[in-house]
Amino acid sequence: MSSSRTNTDFNNQVAVITGGSSGLGLAISKALLDCGAYVAILDLQICSELENHPHVLFQSIDITQEEKLREIINVVWRKFERIDILINSAGITGITNLKSHETSSENIRKVFDVNFMGCYLASKHVLPFMLKNNYGRILHIASIAGKEGNAGMLAYSSSKAAVIGMTKVQGKEYAETGVTINALAPAVVQTHMVDMMPPEQVRYMTDKIPMKRCGTLEEIANLALYIVSSKNSFTTGFTFDLSGGRATY
Numbered sequence: 001m002s003s004s005r006t007n008t009d010f011n012n013q014v015a016v017i018t019g020g021s022s023g024l025g026l027a028i029s030k031a032l033l034d035c036g037a038y039v040a041i042l043d044l045q046i047c048s049e050l051e052n053h054p055h056v057l058f059q060s061i062d063i064t065q066e067e068k069l070r071e072i073i074n075v076v077w078r079k080f081e082r083i084d085i086l087i088n089s090a091g092i093t094g095i096t097n098l099k100s101h102e103t104s105s106e107n108i109r110k111v112f113d114v115n116f117m118g119c120y121l122a123s124k125h126v127l128p129f130m131l132k133n134n135y136g137r138i139l140h141i142a143s144i145a146g147k148e149g150n151a152g153m154l155a156y157s158s159s160k161a162a163v164i165g166m167t168k169v170q171g172k173e174y175a176e177t178g179v180t181i182n183a184l185a186p187a188v189v190q191t192h193m194v195d196m197m198p199p200e201q202v203r204y205m206t207d208k209i210p211m212k213r214c215g216t217l218e219e220i221a222n223l224a225l226y227i228v229s230s231k232n233s234f235t236t237g238f239t240f241d242l243s244g245g246r247a248t249y
């Protein structure tokens with residue numbers, strides 16, 4: 001990841017990033033830190049790379065636990081007295097490579113709990129603080145699976161479609177407040193999450209990318225930083241594409 005970022009927009013801004021210890025969330029956290037932001041990472045696991053960074057506040061949490069999540073967001077607010085950015089990157093695929101009749105309702109509920117409820121709960125509890133400051137940028141990390149529907153990934157694709165639906169609702173609800181809410185729908189980026197999936201399921205997804213390659217963490221961070229910057233001031237409720245040409249809408 002380049003450390004030559006100079007976007008002064010983020011200097012002293014405060015970002016809450018769920019799932020910031022790995023993959024996309026970690027790449028975005030590092031990019032924001034390079035630009036002078038303070039980053040509160042809310043994750044199940046500690047990221048050793050950023051653990052001792054002076055601008056990082058690490059909070060160990062399962063984001064599906066609403067009361068603890070609310071408390072932690074209050075801790076962040078009390079420490080910094082501002083929350084400019086929320087990025088919801090925590091997510092799981094659940095069990096994949098199964099047809100709908102082979103899935104379990106337990107797995108569907110678990111994936112919805114993390115992917116949809118996690119985004120909902122974090123935004124619900126951060127929004128009041130953003131509204132106080134008449135400014136905020138929320139980014140939900142959705143997926144191309146939510147737009148297109150990946151066969152074999154019922155729980156994941158449907159939960160991400162729900163996140164895209166919520167983004168449209170929230171964009172309209174807060175359109176006049178200075179708070180924008182957008183989503184990002186990447187195709188495949190090689191991370192721990194993808195490493196854990198059955199190879200045939202990963203092949204199914206990568207074969208559909210017209211550019212015939214995966215996205216990179218650098219590309220994720222570049223677009224994410226634009227979305228959560230003050231420059232992105234007339235776009236809300238929108239799902240940005242990052243799929244190498246797979247989604248053209």
Ligand SMILES: NC(=O)c1ccc[n+]([C@@H]2O[C@H](COP(=O)([O-])OP(=O)(O)OC[C@H]3O[C@@H](n4cnc5c(N)ncnc54)[C@H](O)[C@@H]3O)[C@@H](O)[C@H]2O)c1
Pocket residue numbers: 018019020021022023024025042043044045061062063064088089090091092114141142143144185186187188189190191192193194
């Ligand atoms: N990697 C891809 O190809 C890809 C493509 C499209 C969308 N996405 C989305 O991007 C986001 C990040 O994925 P990634 O590839 O970086 O995965 P990752 O596994 O590398 O990182 C996910 C992080 O979320 C954390 N997490 C999971 N469940 C949690 C919970 N209940 N509470 C708190 N933290 C939790 C994990 O500990 C981990 O640090 C996910 O929402 C994923 O669906 C990824």
